[in-house]
Amino acid sequence: MASKAYYSIHPKFHAAVDCIIFGFEEGELSLLLLQRNFEPAKGEWSLAGGFVEDGENLDDAARRVVADLTGLDDLYMRQVHTYGDVERDPGERVLSTAYYALVNIKKYDRELVRAHNAFWVRLPEIPHLIFDHDRMVDDALRFMQYQASVKPVGINLLPEEFTLTQLQTLYEAILGERIDKRNFRKRIAGMDYIEKTGGIDKTLSRKGAALYRFNRDKYDGNFKI
Amino acid sequence: MASKAYYSIHPKFHAAVDCIIFGFEEGELSLLLLQRNFEPAKGEWSLAGGFVEDGENLDDAARRVVADLTGLDDLYMRQVHTYGDVERDPGERVLSTAYYALVNIKKYDRELVRAHNAFWVRLPEIPHLIFDHDRMVDDALRFMQYQASVKPVGINLLPEEFTLTQLQTLYEAILGERIDKRNFRKRIAGMDYIEKTGGIDKTLSRKGAALYRFNRDKYDGNFKI
DNA sequence: ATGAAAAGTGTTGTATTTACACCATCAATT
DNA sequence: AATTGATGGTGTAAATACAACACTTTTCAT
Numbered sequence: 001m002a003s004k005a006y007y008s009i010h011p012k013f014h015a016a017v018d019c020i021i022f023g024f025e026e027g028e029l030s031l032l033l034l035q036r037n038f039e040p041a042k043g044e045w046s047l048a049g050g051f052v053e054d055g056e057n058l059d060d061a062a063r064r065v066v067a068d069l070t071g072l073d074d075l076y077m078r079q080v081h082t083y084g085d086v087e088r089d090p091g092e093r094v095l096s097t098a099y100y101a102l103v104n105i106k107k108y109d110r111e112l113v114r115a116h117n118a119f120w121v122r123l124p125e126i127p128h129l130i131f132d133h134d135r136m137v138d139d140a141l142r143f144m145q146y147q148a149s150v151k152p153v154g155i156n157l158l159p160e161e162f163t164l165t166q167l168q169t170l171y172e173a174i175l176g177e178r179i180d181k182r183n184f185r186k187r188i189a190g191m192d193y194i195e196k197t198g199g200i201d202k203t204l205s206r207k208g209a210a211l212y213r214f215n216r217d218k219y220d221g222n223f224k225i
Numbered sequence: 226m227a228s229k230a231y232y233s234i235h236p237k238f239h240a241a242v243d244c245i246i247f248g249f250e251e252g253e254l255s256l257l258l259l260q261r262n263f264e265p266a267k268g269e270w271s272l273a274g275g276f277v278e279d280g281e282n283l284d285d286a287a288r289r290v291v292a293d294l295t296g297l298d299d300l301y302m303r304q305v306h307t308y309g310d311v312e313r314d315p316g317e318r319v320l321s322t323a324y325y326a327l328v329n330i331k332k333y334d335r336e337l338v339r340a341h342n343a344f345w346v347r348l349p350e351i352p353h354l355i356f357d358h359d360r361m362v363d364d365a366l367r368f369m370q371y372q373a374s375v376k377p378v379g380i381n382l383l384p385e386e387f388t389l390t391q392l393q394t395l396y397e398a399i400l401g402e403r404i405d406k407r408n409f410r411k412r413i414a415g416m417d418y419i420e421k422t423g424g425i426d427k428t429l430s431r432k433g434a435a436l437y438r439f440n441r442d443k444y445d446g447n448f449k450i
Numbered sequence: 451a452t453g454a455a456a457a458g459t460g461t462t463g464t465a466t467t468t469a470c471a472c473c474a475t476c477a478a479t480t
Numbered sequence: 481a482a483t484t485g486a487t488g489g490t491g492t493a494a495a496t497a498c499a500a501c502a503c504t505t506t507t508c509a510t
Contacts, residue, residue: 006263006264006265006316007239007316007317007319010239010276010277010278011239011276011277011278011279012237012238012239012240013237013238013240013277014232014235014236014237015237015238015240015309015320038231039231040231051235051236052235052236052238052309052320053235053236054236054318055311056311057309057310057311058307058308058309058310058320059309061309079306079307081304082283082304082307082322083283084240084277084282084283084284084286084322085282085283086280086281086282091231091232092232093279094232095240095277095283095320097307097309163488164488164489165487165488180468180469180470181488181489181490182469182470182471182489182490182491183467183468183469185489185490186491202476202477204486204487204488205475205476205486205487205488206475206476206477206478206485206486206487206488207474207475207476207477207486207487207488207489208475208476208487208488209487209488209489210488210489388457389457389458390456390457405499405500405501406457406458406459407458407459407460407500407501407502408498408499408500410458410459411460427507427508429455429456429457430455430456430457430506430507430508431454431455431456431457431506431507431508431509432455432456432457432458432505432506432507432508433456433457433506433507434456434457434458435457435458
């Protein structure tokens with residue numbers, strides 16, 4: 001059988017990536033959503049998505065979509081699932097791979113976001129989204145929560161140096177539940193890759209809070225899952 | 226912007242599914258591999274794969290690939306990851322979604338398997354596979370092991386009624402490690418959805434071993450992750 | 451009767467996880 | 481100078497989960 005024929009008898013499809021972009025602010029997670037100003041589904045809310053282009057692999061496509069929208073490229077990004085229902089996009093058949101990203105909401109480019117008709121929406125206030133994007137968000141959130149329980153997902157949402165209270169607030173936002181302060185700090189103390197910098201943050205308390213940083217070199221040793 | 230144009234300026238790609246089909250026999254897991262008798266990579270070993278067709282969603286495509294090869298359609302199957310590197314298939318660009326499946330090796334159709342030039346290979350003896358299939362197997366195995374630690378993956382590899390020794394042997398094969406018999410049975414005893422049938426199996430021991438079955442109704446209540 | 455082969459059964463120690471409440475610090479205010 | 485308020489920081493005890501470990505029971509075949 002000739003090589004060309006082997007491929008050509010099969011159909012081709014558009015390939016998309018849809019990105020569940022989480023940001024963190026004031027103790028709450030937000031999701032970056034776009035109000036579409038183009039068809040199909042003009043006027044409705046959707047995730048940040050885009051088509052995979054020639055010469056670009058899936059992960060790169062996802063990074064490009066997030067970078068185009070936020071100006072950020074130093075982010076934690078992970079593939080969640082690929083959605084392939086025949087009717088999922090009513091326009092044409094599109095297979096879409098979902099990625100979730102965690103971005104530092106302090107660093108993103110507000111102008112870029114505005115120019116794309118995009119908005120940060122707090123998790124509890126997320127509207128209905130087009131196509132199967134609601135399900136994508138559900139899946140991504142569950143996946144991220146699982147990952148956060150097993151590795152230090154989300155530290156890039158914090159400033160370079162952060163207090164333990166900030167870290168705890170972040171984890172409470174990600175996991176969607178309160179955590180006991182003493183137990184949390186005990187657990188962190190056992191992670192040698194989260195280390196005291198010696199600095200003190202006085203912006204939030206009179207007493208001042210010790211600053212910590214994430215040490216990637218120490219972490220990469222302890223690889224888990 | 227016209228709807229047609231919105232899609233048509235973007236490229237299309239072949240979409241494939243590759244299936245990591247695990248079978249279980251004599252206390253060991255095997256993987257169903259094909260020796261390709263067609264180009265590209267004729268003569269080399271590969272996973273069972275196929276192209277997604279029009280009108281067929283991803284999960285269905287994976288089920289079809291496994292059914293075509295084994296004759297089995299009652300199986301546990303789960304999407305693992307989508308591989309999208311530009312050069313992953315040297316022939317043309319193909320995005321491939323990996324699924325893993327667990328099949329009852331007692332039930333599969335040997336003729337179908339033989340007709341496809343396919344072979345069961347024990348896990349430790351897996352040869353080098355084409356493209357990125359080695360990585361797919363690694364990922365699928367890790368994923369399956371994680372899942373097996375948290376839900377009753379693989380019970381469909383056993384007969385309808387099974388002994389606890391059979392179940393333990395299965396889990397040892399999946400997890401790749403020995404399990405203490407007493408601890409294992411304690412854990413199973415805590416799962417109300419694995420219930421004694423009252424039957425006794427005498428084929429393997431003089432004393433006879435109690436038979437159990439998986440109760441799906443009871444399980445679907447205890448949904449976890 | 452006895453030997454072989456698999457089934458079945460409890461306890462103890464260790465590690466992990468959870469629950470829980472008070473004192474320390476320091477700037478701003480009085 | 482004393483008080484207040486807001487946040488940072490700390491330890492212990494109970495409960496639970498997990499890991500290690502060895503012997504007895506049954507019954508068929510000899």
